[in-house]
Amino acid sequence: MQGRENMRHSTDNDPMKKEHDQMAKVEVYATEWCPYCKRARKLLEEKGAKYELIDVMMEPRRKKEMMDRANGKHTVPQIFINDEHIGGCDELMALNAKGGLDSKLSA
Template sequence: MADLTLYTTGWCGFCRRLKLQLDDAGIGYREIDIEREPDAVAFVEKANGGNRTVPTVVFPDESVATNPSFSEVKQRIGA
């Protein structure tokens, strides 16, 4: 089961870095590429004041963070 949901794009360097860090730490996540799933764009825009900013991360408690650091992610999930 995924601990997090990451809204990403294929070209986003910040997304790639966060995914690599999560993978290395063994932290599960569900990835949604907003360029492949158009319905996800509306969520990202709503979470980011109309902007398509990624990574947008949804935590298990349903709170959202935009481009969080790996340290912030670890802290917020208690890892």
């Protein structure tokens, strides 16, 4: 079938692949219904960041893990980039406003 040769294939020289490979490890402890979680996730998606979504309502045991990692904070979202606790939605937005989010997302 003609036209398949135009499909994009990822190679080691592909700049999109390199960008993806250089992205930081991002973890978002959240719930599906939380508006602050949605806002934080939207910003990460706009930045092209891949993240692991940990739904603490669906996996209650992970809430304790979140609290341990977030120095006792029990609200969602709690966001970690390369194991560094960023905080919640407000902290993520502030980091972005200061221009620091992009550098943390590229590793």
